[in-house]
Amino acid sequence: MSTAASHITYGGAVKPIAHASSTAALQPAVDWPAAARIAARLAPPGPVAPRQRLHDLVGGLREAAGTAVGHVHEVTRMAPDGVPSPVVVVDRASWARANTQSMATMVDGIEDVVPHPLAPAVQAAGAAEVGAVLALLSGRVLGQFDPYVPGGSPGRLLLVAPNILQAETSMGVPARDFRLWVCLHEQTHAWQFAAAPWLADHLRDRTRGLVTELTRTSAELARARIDRKIAVVGKAVLDALRGRGDTLVDGFLTPAQKDTLADITAVMALLEGHADVMMDAVGPSVVPSVRRIRARFERRRDGEGRPAFDVVLRRLLGMDAKLAQYRDGATFVRAVERKVGREGLNAVWAEPGNLPDAREISDPRAWVRRVHG
The missing domain is CATH 1.20.150.30 (Zincin-like metallopeptidase, N-terminal domain)
Structure with a gap:
């Protein structure tokens, strides 16, 4: 401060x-x-x-x-x-x-x-x-x-x-x-x-497993020839700046690691989207200016008025990917609620198997069919 x-x-x-x-x-x-x-x-x-x-x-x-x-x-x-x-x-x-x-x-x-x-x-x-x-x-x-x-x-x-x-x-x-x-x-x-008292351990175990695999991959990269290092790092940076990868690290992931990261990202999207929907659901009786706040906050999230350098920095730090989590997750939450209501949505907190995977976060009907039949 x-x-x-x-x-x-x-x-x-x-x-x-x-x-x-x-x-x-x-x-x-x-x-x-x-x-x-x-x-x-x-x-x-x-x-x-x-x-x-x-x-x-x-x-x-x-x-x-x-x-x-x-x-x-x-x-x-x-x-x-x-x-x-x-x-x-x-x-x-x-x-x-x-x-x-x-x-x-x-x-x-x-x-x-x-x-x-x-x-x-x-x-x-x-x-x-x-x-x-x-x-x-x-x-x-x-x-x-x-x-x-x-x-x-x-x-x-x-x-x-x-x-x-x-x-x-x-x-x-x-x-x-x-x-x-x-x-x-x-x-x-x-x-x-x-x-969901199991949620913290679930996320930590999945993340730790991914980091462990990345550590092994990084050790292999450290022993690689210099031309190989330059090629991998260069591709990662270009993909990040051109929007072909979610973050800078995405360019270093193997296909299996990308699948693991996609599932972790799906859970994070659920958490962020659920919180975004709930903070607005209280309505103007609780937060009188909620609609004005949401509209202005979305413009702020989109980087309105920020310099070009900040746009590049957001991409390299993965902030655009984080923004996508909020929006994808909110879309999932609203779609599920339309099908099975808020109590039906709350089934996601019952056990790890009820969490949406990477495919389901963009196809809420598939999650509803799997969890609710």
């Missing part, structure tokens, strides 16, 4: 961590504490505002997060066990640090597949790459439900105060409405993981 905001105590500390691996004898592929320091140092400053406004912002976000819980319960018709997840209002640097913690937790154990100990320079390079990407993303994320808190703690809801302030100001929408609207989306994510 700004210098004036740097003295504000947010809703909970995101503390530095040591490497999360349970295998003490092995070195991580990334120096995670270093990645956290780099990300925090490179995170851009947020908007400048009077100190009182910043205090009101933090208090307003905490209030909105609490208010959202009852509305999410009513609109989703889901009844998860447990208490609401803790809410942590953070600045950009703290969000970036928190995500290094989550990433370390998600990929814990992949060191087993590394054929030889990694040199400190390799770990440092990984830290620099992760830290730089998180720093770039830290100015774009409004909120996030994080189910991968180190040490087995329950998930936490992160609200990035400077980004919410910047968004509501630039779009010219009522602050109180917008903050509640954002919290409705993020609390829906918290509800999803609470209603």
Whole structure:
């Protein structure tokens, strides 16, 4: 945030961590504490505002997060066990640090597949790459439900105060409405993981398996001739910029890895689309300016007014793919609800086998036939 905001105590500390691996004898592929320091140092400053406004912002976000819980319960018709997840209002640097913690937790154990100990320079390079990407993303994320808190703690809801302030100001929408609207989306994510307590482990296992395979593939690429390296990297970059791959990493995937990634992406599309539909479903009686917020927010998502460089950056960081997840998932959710209602849709949270795969996310009728007969 700004210098004036740097003295504000947010809703909970995101503390530095040591490497999360349970295998003490092995070195991580990334120096995670270093990645956290780099990300925090490179995170851009947020908007400048009077100190009182910043205090009101933090208090307003905490209030909105609490208010959202009852509305999410009513609109989703889901009844998860447990208490609401803790809410942590953070600045950009703290969000970036928190995500290094989550990433370390998600990929814990992949060191087993590394054929030889990694040199400190390799770990440092990984830290620099992760830290730089998180720093770039830290100015774009409004909120996030994080189910991968180190040490087995329950998930936490992160609200990035400077980004919410910047968004509501630039779009010219009522602050109180917008903050509640954002919290409705993020609390829906918290509800999803609470209603499906197996979901966090399912996603982590699939992601860890993919990262493990990518680690093996990367090791093979590292031993390849220089012309082979240049060809693979060059194709990946060109595909990303020309729109033939979802992200930069897509160019490095084998066909089997692409299938795995497609199924993971389908689940993420479900989560994001479901949250997007639910945050609007509360209607104007709860968020009076919801239609105006949605219209202006969609234009913001599409990059209205952003420079050409930002369009390229969005492609390389996979942000366009993320945007497609919201829209594909929302289309799936609405189509399923038209067929079997909201209670029928909620069957997706019953067990892993009920999650849509990559084909079904674009063919909701196929999911309905498989799950509901």
